Amino acid sequence: MSQSFLLDGVAVPFLPGQSVLQATLAAGRYIPHLCYHPEFRPHGSCKLCTATVQGRLVASCTTPASAELVVRSDSEELLEIRRTLVQMLFAEGNHFCPCCEKSGNCQLQALGSDLGVTTAGFRHYFPDRPVDASHPGAWIDFNRCVLCELCVRASAEVDGKSVFAIAGRGLSKRLIVNAPSGRLGDTDFAVTDKAMSVCPVGAILPKRVGFAVPIGSRRYDVRPVSAQALDDAPRLPRASDV
Amino acid sequence: MSDAPLPRVRLATTSLAGCFGCHMSLLDIDERLFPLLERVDFDRSPLTDIKHCGACDIGMIEGGVCNAENVHVLREFRASCKVLIALGACAITGGLPAQRNHLDLGLCLQEVYLTEPSLATGGIPNDPELPLPLDKVYPLHEIVRIDYFIPGCPPSADTIWKVLTDLLAGHTPHLPERLIRYD
Numbered sequence: 001m002s003q004s005f006l007l008d009g010v011a012v013p014f015l016p017g018q019s020v021l022q023a024t025l026a027a028g029r030y031i032p033h034l035c036y037h038p039e040f041r042p043h044g045s046c047k048l049c050t051a052t053v054q055g056r057l058v059a060s061c062t063t064p065a066s067a068e069l070v071v072r073s074d075s076e077e078l079l080e081i082r083r084t085l086v087q088m089l090f091a092e093g094n095h096f097c098p099c100c101e102k103s104g105n106c107q108l109q110a111l112g113s114d115l116g117v118t119t120a121g122f123r124h125y126f127p128d129r130p131v132d133a134s135h136p137g138a139w140i141d142f143n144r145c146v147l148c149e150l151c152v153r154a155s156a157e158v159d160g161k162s163v164f165a166i167a168g169r170g171l172s173k174r175l176i177v178n179a180p181s182g183r184l185g186d187t188d189f190a191v192t193d194k195a196m197s198v199c200p201v202g203a204i205l206p207k208r209v210g211f212a213v214p215i216g217s218r219r220y221d222v223r224p225v226s227a228q229a230l231d232d233a234p235r236l237p238r239a240s241d242v
Numbered sequence: 243m244s245d246a247p248l249p250r251v252r253l254a255t256t257s258l259a260g261c262f263g264c265h266m267s268l269l270d271i272d273e274r275l276f277p278l279l280e281r282v283d284f285d286r287s288p289l290t291d292i293k294h295c296g297a298c299d300i301g302m303i304e305g306g307v308c309n310a311e312n313v314h315v316l317r318e319f320r321a322s323c324k325v326l327i328a329l330g331a332c333a334i335t336g337g338l339p340a341q342r343n344h345l346d347l348g349l350c351l352q353e354v355y356l357t358e359p360s361l362a363t364g365g366i367p368n369d370p371e372l373p374l375p376l377d378k379v380y381p382l383h384e385i386v387r388i389d390y391f392i393p394g395c396p397p398s399a400d401t402i403w404k405v406l407t408d409l410l411a412g413h414t415p416h417l418p419e420r421l422i423r424y425d
Contacts, residue, residue, distance in 0.1 A: 109424055109425075118422060119383065
């Protein structure tokens with residue numbers, strides 16, 4: 001008999017070592033998230049997966065699951081907090097969806113649609129950030145980076161290259177490339193790297209394949225992010241599979 | 243009581259720093275224009291060519307705010323319309339025109355009218371009839387209060403129809419996930 005915690009009044013089973021978010025997704029239930037990726041250690045920076053645990057707001061991706069937990073995720077208050085977080089991300093960068101190659105496959109965009117965000121609401125920051133097209137197979141548009149650090153984690157943990165890092169604090173916090181010139185073309189980054197494919201937004205993109213998939217057939221044209229995330233999540237084996 | 247005619251609604255639309263793509267999408271509601279016209283009279287709009295907005299129930303504006311004339315028109319709409327809707331990506335975020343926002347306006351004009359050889363025909367235009375450009379392209383909600391937002395580039399006809407029919411029915415507009423698109 002596995003242990004379980006309560007999520008919105010329903011028992012969710014978990015394995016030792018799982019976080020609240022991991023166990024929730026494995027059980028076929030959804031909590032919105034952005035910087036979490038099933039193949040990487042939770043990072044806890046975007047706060048989209050914020051839920052109420054024992055009455056306190058916590059990031060569910062970094063909260064270890066345990067039997068006595070009472071978790072609330074599906075409340076209008078939490079949805080509003082998540083909408084505001086998405087709005088701030090949109091207002092902070094330069095996210096021009098109509099001309100972005102990632103549009104339709106972008107997790108930030110898909111979260112906005114799924115959460116009912118129709119406007120960034122805030123005063124747009126319109127930062128002045130560069131584009132790095134120095135690499136023969138990939139380019140980086142820093143205007144779209146949401147600082148999830150998935151490329152940092154993938155490059156260090158999977159690719160063993162540490163091509164990316166985060167520098168600065170507050171508004172000057174930014175993604176940097178680990179080369180004396182600061183250019184991607186001067187690193188050993190390869191388009192086959194995990195860091196190439198893990199970006200949830202349109203910051204790191206392969207060259208020469210933009211807009212290849214027509215509108216209507218793109219990842220989040222077909223199904224909302226809440227359904228796609230469950231497809232991607234490692235699932236607990238069902239009794240019938242054992 | 244049920245036979246009482248529904249009140250008519252006055253609707254104004256305009257495009258500021260937009261491409262009229264959102265208006266094309268409005269026309270794309272196709273045969274639904276006929277039931278719409280049973281409830282709606284158009285005030286200022288590209289469809290009527292009325293030059294100034296009168297008292298209206300609903301105003302819909304596409305495009306961001308890129309020059310002084312845009313500011314005047316937007317304020318006129320806000321003062322005249324009970325409900326003001328930002329229609330499309332440019333009205334909501336500044337859109338493609340806002341991609342000049344991280345550049346110096348003077349350098350932009352210089353590049354286009356002086357440096358670029360195919361357009362260099364006598365300097366930067368300064369006819370007094372021309373509205374002065376703003377330092378940045380602004381989303382509508384940064385200039386006046388906006389009641390509702392219809393995202394998309396352009397928003398689909400179904401999305402525009404959903405918001406209009408919700409309003410005509412007296413409801414707060416609600417867009418489901420499949421109708422909220424930013425491209």
